[in-house]
Amino acid sequence: MFNTIIIGAGYAGLILAERLATQESQKVLVIEQRQHIGGNAYDRFDEHGVLIHEYGPHIFHTRSKEVWDYLSQFTEWHHYEHSVLANIDGHEVPLPFNLNTMEKVFPKALAERLQEKLVHLLGYNVKVPILKLREQDDEDLKFLADYVYEKVFLQYTLKQWGIGPEELDPTVTGRVPVYISRDDRYFQDKYQGLPLRGYTEMFKKMIDHPNIHLMLNTKYQDVMTISKDGHMLFGQPFGGDVIYTGKIDELFGYQYGELPYRSLRFEYDTYDVAYKQQVGQLNSPNHYDFTRITEFKHLTGQQHAKTTLAREYPESYVRGENTPYYPIIAEENQQNYKKYKKLAEDLPNVYLVGRLAEYKYYDMDAVVATALKLYKKLKK
Incomplete structure (x- = not known):
């Protein structure tokens, strides 16, 4: 029924689905436990009609022409160079x-x-x-x-x-x-911007293909099993490739314990003004419990009479209660990750890619590059 199963509909999973379906004529099943595609890059319009990033600000930037050109197949760009101010000693400074x-x-x-x-x-x-x-x-x-x-x-x-x-x-x-330097831009990469109509629209276009089948709101464990002795899909043996982008510790039932992550909580405010801040992001290093405030219209370039801001509160990740955002890259955690990675090497035709599967603090462009690299490997 399918040549490849992809677990997770974030950047890596959707890119690999697109490449395998369009370039290799494979039939691909993408399984996603959330109710939407795009992973943490998912964006949506709030109740006021303002385009917001559900999981915090995502500004795309890269030095790679290959990465930029690949994504440009699925979107036009709002060319935006990110500026960040921080509140230090009563001054908003770059x-x-x-x-x-x-x-x-x-x-x-x-x-x-x-x-x-x-x-x-x-x-x-x-x-x-x-x-x-x-x-x-x-x-x-x-x-x-x-x-x-x-x-x-x-x-x-x-x-x-x-x-x-x-x-x-x-x-x-x-x-x-x-x-x-006197360059106030937060990033200096050659290519910077956001998808003109939003990340979600870019992802939709990416997987708009009859060979790609999508199951949302589905945990992969509900429809398949992954084992070193062979894989099962819908109760039948599956001999194709499995691309896994979820948490590597979850894949093995947390047998070496959970790998820790940081999570985030957001509080939103909407104002009846065009803009509230000078720039898209205002950091608060020493005041309050939140780390930064994002005003999305600066990022997206959307024209709207109102503006929505999000305050960002970091917190510990608790399985089943919130979302894993950032792997905590410390020595002890890396040693545990390597144990899981060794287990993964025994799984036939299983490929791990992405921030959760590789327990790595990837930027978006690095995830794209890694997914394209894996595609080339699978193609060979």
Whole structure:
């Protein structure tokens, strides 16, 4: 009945479904436990008609022409370059912390001295992870590093991850650098934007093919079993490929314990004004329990008389109660993941891809690239 079963209708699953159906003429079954496609990139119109991102802001950015060109088959783009402000000492200042930020929070003479030393010692247009900056011998740069650490990094990290920065992998902490530049954009990638009519519409177009069959609101365990001794679908043996994008620990019944994630909770407000914030995202490193406020119209470019904002509250992931967003990339968790990965190697014709299956903190473009790479492997 089907050549390939794909578990999960997020980026990775839908891309692989599209490639296998359109390029290889395969019949593909996509099984998704939620009531919608698109995973955490799903967007929708709220009750006021404002387009919002259900699971927090998703701004697409990539250096890869291959990735951009692939998605461009299914959408036009609203070309948007993300700007983030942070509330620091009563000022709304640009993030990442850069040369412009220094002029807003420090006296002029101090700002100029710090700028000169940064450029001289570390170069211009360079991003320096804050933990690395703290290792500098210069007293002025140590002061700067401590200031940014305390005012921008520490409390935000504790709220976001529930653990201190030193406990996280450098691939995570490196996402909050000091940027020795006057470029206020949050990303510097060549290609940046959002699907013109929304992510959900892009995904719908991607899987609009007679060879792709979609089962929503369905746990894969209800219709199939996956085993090293062979797989079953609807009570019958299944000998095709299985592409799994769900949680790797769930695939093996949590036999080594649960891999931890951070989750998010959102509170929405709608206002009878065109815009409420200067930019799409306002971070709150040291105040309140939320980490940031997103105003979606800045991101989407939608024209609407009203505007909707979302406050974002990080929280622990609890299975069955909320959504897993971010793998907590720490050494102990990685060791547990490797145990599950070893089990997966014994499953015939099963391929794991995506943030949950690989327990990896992927950006969207990296998920696209990984899915396209797996397609090429399956094609061979």
